[in-house]
Amino acid sequence: MAKIKYYYDTETCQYQEVKTSLADTVSLVLVFLVVSFVMALGLAVGYNALFPSxxxxxxxxxxxxxxxxxxxxxxxxxxxxxxxxxxxxxxxxxxxxxxxxxxxxxxxxxxxxxxxxxxxxxxxxxxxxxxxxxxxxxxxxxxxxxxxxxxxxxxxxxxxxxxxxIPGIVPVPEATKRFVSGFGMRMHPIYRIFKFHSGCDFSAPIGTPVYATGDGVIAAAQPHAGYGNQVTIDHGFGFVSTYSHLSKFDCKEGQKVKRGQLIGRVGSTGVSVSPHLHYEIHRNGTQINPIQYFYDDLNPNEYEELLDVASRNRPSMGN
Ligand SMILES: [Zn+2]
The missing domain is CATH 1.20.140 (Butyryl-CoA Dehydrogenase, subunit A; domain 3)
Structure with a gap:
């Protein structure tokens, strides 16, 4: 049974019963619940900290x-x-x-x-x-x-x-002693005029081997006007080399060749005063001095010797 509470009323000088409103009761219950929950939570956390599961x-x-x-x-x-x-x-x-x-x-x-x-x-x-x-x-x-x-x-x-x-070697054996005439304006032995000589001449007996100076494909192996029997190699990368006045072909058009491979023999076909090889290099369609490319198989002394002969401006041996 609920207890009845009284208070002393100084005006009436009597004890009066304390009336509790519903709102006060609800507030009290809520406070009780919150306090209980906080305490329970605190206890749970504390318990877990002390005795973790x-x-x-x-x-x-x-x-x-x-x-x-x-x-x-x-x-x-x-x-x-x-x-x-x-x-x-x-x-x-x-x-x-x-x-x-x-x-x-x-x-x-x-x-x-x-x-x-x-x-x-x-x-x-x-x-x-x-x-x-x-x-x-x-x-x-x-x-x-x-x-x-x-x-x-x-x-x-x-x-x-x-x-x-890249055509990087000499096209005939013993090239330094066979080198006769270089690239540039030279006296032409037959026309007897100064004429642009577009390659290098190597004097050699008929039948001397002629080698491909770089890997490539035989673009042509046939007579070519004043150049006689001529082999043209397309090396790719913009490089083409030609070998003229040959006595014999040792390759066919369309054939793949490697640097140093035999492609023909020295001769004197076309406009030529005596057996020799006329050798040219073209880069991107322009004739260039082949001497710059004899770097792969000549030692420094041989190269010097070759440059020396080339500087003497000897007449060419034909076209
Ligand atoms: Zn020549």
Whole structure:
């Protein structure tokens, strides 16, 4: 049974019953409930702190492990990025530099993402998304690097193909002692006038072997007006060489040839005073001095000797 409370009324000098309103009762109940809840929560937290449940301990351990692993992954990702950066630098400035190729633009390198730096200040709770983004960025960089290396391999192949294709050797054996007349204005032995001599003449007995001076394809092997029997080799990369006044062909049109391969024999066909080879090099359609290209099989002394003979402006031996 509820207790009845009284208060002393000084006006009436009597005890009056204390009436409790519904609002006061509700307020009291609410205060009681809130205080009870706070106390229960406090007790639960305190209890958990002092006597954590197995599940709580497991979760805490898992969280600790995750954080530890994240730090480890993050360190490994940073290391991968450093390794990639070193490879990229070598790629851009060493490998590409060697083949005269420009470094890859930064925008291509970073795959249009602006790199991984923009994620640096994200809060820790985005660990998984952050790590996924970093891994994606590394994957993209690796893919672009692999493509770049493929391109460098192609550049290297093309470079070595070019090196083998350029007409870089003398076309006859013992060329230095056979060299007679060089490139430029020379007295023509038959027309008896100064005429532009568009190649080099090597005097040699009929039948002396004539070699392809670089890799290429036989573009023509046939008589060619005043040049007699002539072989033309297309070396690619803008280079063409011709071998004139031959007595015999040792190749056919369309045949692929390697540097140093026998393609014909010295003769005296066409406009020629005696057996010799007239040798020309054309680059991008312009006749150039072949002497600049005898670098592959002459030693410095032989080359000097050849330059000396060429400077004497001896008459040519024909066309
Ligand atoms: Zn000539």
């Amino acid at each position: 197995d599940e709580y301990v497991e979760l805490a351990k898992e969280k600790q492990l995750l954080e530890k692993n994240y730090t480890k992954f993050d360190g490994e990702l940073s290391y991968l990025n450093k390794v990639l950066a070193a490879i990229q630098e070598r790629d851009d400035y060493l490998y590409r530099g060697y083949f005269d190729s420009e470094p890859l633009p930064k925008t291509i390198r970073e795959g249009g993402t602006g790199g991984t730096d923009k994620y640096r200040n994200l809060p820790k709770h985005e660990i998984i998304s952050l790590t996924a983004q970093k891994i994606d960025a590394v994957k993209r960089r690796i893919y672009i690097q692999a493509k770049s290396l493929d391109e460098i391999v192609k550049l290297a192949q093309s470079h070595s193909e070019r090196a083998a294709s």
